[in-house]
Amino acid sequence: VEKAVTPTIKPDKILKELANLWIETAAPSENGQSSGVLRACSMTMVVIADETEDTQNISETLAQLMKEHPSRAIVIRLRNCIEPCLESRVFAQCWKPFGSRQHICCEQIEITASDSSLPDVPAVVLPLVVADLPVILWCRSGRVTELEGFRELESLAQKVIFDSASFHDSEKALSRLLTASLPGTRVADLAWGRLTRSRELIAQAVNSEDALAGLRRVDTMRIHARGPKPDVPARYFAAWLSNRLALVGALPKLEWDFTPMDVPTSLRGVALSGPDGFTLSAEVKQSVNNGVAVDLSVNGRVNGVVLLRPTEYELLLQELSIPGRDLIFEAALRRAATV
């Protein structure tokens, strides 16, 4: 339901447009029947992305998320140009749950700004956030984190979701994530979420008394990654394994095994071994539709599994389902920066 296009950005005007939007959306139809609209909101979701990114994709992901995490979405699209520009529009995303008479609607505000106008945006966003509800900032571009005005935007949020894959340099990405982890702000990285299924596979592989006992004596950890040097996912994985093995008293030596850069997946495999013959390995064999085929081996017993690549929606759902701190990720992030 699209309402209007405003030539300039005035938060009061946007709020008024939003109020009108709800009145219009809920107005009775011609036959006098009320359309029965319920307004749902559990947070403010601020999305910042380059204008060149596929807007359709962002909208679809937000629409999917609305069902589990209804929000006021504020999408900031950054135009990489010198001329200042700032414009906005408001609209509502509605759906009708099966069997319900009422539509459930969430509001969306889209702000288009040039890079040079970004410093003006936080002051616009501040009055638009829904009172008393969490503010989540989803930053889709590594580039924008270096722009003036981004820090102010970041400070409005309780949780900032980055994607380190959108940074050109892994050192820079990790250092940016670490500096964003200020007191009161939680940081998340979609690249960490992409590793969840691989981590789960390793956890399931050692779900027996024998394997758990073997873990205590692991003395070598070999990570097979795309390189000349490890990227963020490989560092996360190494850091996570080291942290978790330390919990059972194992302090293995870390060895890297690099593969040329032309392979599609950055983390190619992992192998843990101990002096008493315990071995656990997971190795990517080939790419398959929407994922990779992996050979998982525990003490020589091999199983083939397929790990599907999660969609952006699934990754965000994972992050939004964690309202508090994620201590396992935070520890992995700190350690990854030193790997």
Place this chain on the structure above:
Amino acid sequence: MPLDNPFQDPLRFERKLPECAVVIFGANGDLTKRKLLPALYRLAHERRLPPGIAILGISRTPMSDDQFREKMRESVDQFKEDGEVDPAIWDAFACGLFYMAGDVGDPKCYSDLAARLKGIETARHTSGNVLFYLSTQPSQYGPVARGLGVAGLSKGSGWRRVVIEKPFGHDLASARALSDEVHEYFDEHEVYRIDHYLGKETVQNILAFRFGNGIFEPLWDRRYIDNIQITGAESIGVEGRGAYYQEAGALRDMIQNHLLQVMATVAMEPSSTFSPNAVRDERAKLLRSIRIMKPEDVKDNVVAGQYGPARIGGQELPGFRQEKGVAPDAQTDTYVATTFFVDNWRWAGVPFYIRSGKHMPKRVSEIAIQFKDAPHQVFNGTGDSGNGHHAMPNLLILRIQPEEGISLKFVSKRPGAGMTLRPVSMDFNYGSSFGERSPSAYETLLLDAIIGDPTLYTRQDMVEASWTVVEPILEYWATIKHDFPNYPAGSWGPKASDDMLARHGHEWRKP
């Protein structure tokens, strides 16, 4: 001591269900068709079941696996709560559906079952894990448990659990006898007594509401709460179950299990953790604190009712005694209202009114918590009713069904000149606030049983405590003859029920 897996990440990893076989006794019955299979299909649809799960139905009717699958498909089509059945998901799900005909009173049934389970374990890799679901006549619970035990099926290479539907006995002695029979072959931690009310999202939400927020618990006691009303009303009659219901009645069918469990959830002390036994310990403690009535208390604090014929919306409705299978002089309570008191520091003197009935004006389950009036009436005489805002006490309504949610009623100044007060309602609606669908109670409970989480299941000490509460009522009723019918179908119950509250200066809320 088992080692903890250091790689686990409960925040992010999905709760993995173990591969297992679910054996449903009474697979041709109503519960299987209306609730169990639709819930299992829904879980499969949401990819929450392990891929190798096997569901083996048992009943007397001869049927092939394929005929059973076809029959279950029809049931799922008919009783699934939302959306269409996805043919691809159904096909994968149906591969795990099996059936065997058997008489649960015949030992051969169990040797056949053992052989069938062995085959299923090989084909579906269920690791010897079996969940036995007793969806049979209650009189068969004991014999089935014994049959399983004698055939060696209560123990195996994997875990074994048995789910029992209510009623757990028809009085305290029979509940204990049933428990003894089942415990002969299954340990208490393997027995899952299902009370589907506890699986409802809103009932679970009572705990979140009370113990996840800081503002309500300080008001949650005798100093601020005047009375609590718990209603479980059904708009339908016995719907062909007259013969069964005649033996049960509302007190046994609803109060002894569902509504006393709800009361325990509303009134229990906070548990130190959310572990299954910590929560159940507190519920059990509350049930044991309910004052046991003497015969003279029953007269004043319990009202039995039975619906008579009525005409609603042009349709003639039969009275209970005119229902099929019901004796013309049946003394069955189709309605019951009770006043319970909890003898502990928190609730001393606060009446808990609980009512349940068939053929009420609407289907509604809710808890209404009525707060005490403000100590001084500044606005006396300025309410809408013209006699002060006493007409509208502060009420907190926890709605269990049909519209799950929470409402807070308070008075507000009416816009305009003067200080006229009007009751208003602040509503939280579960569906619209989250948008996503709430799982049905059976989905939640089946999943919990498979994963081995008994938090929402009733423990034997809780069953015994609630029978101890209702048994004096049953004993007193056995000595008198009720003057039934005493309320017309489609009404809110007998007048005596209103009188019971009036004696305490209260009145029933009309939901």
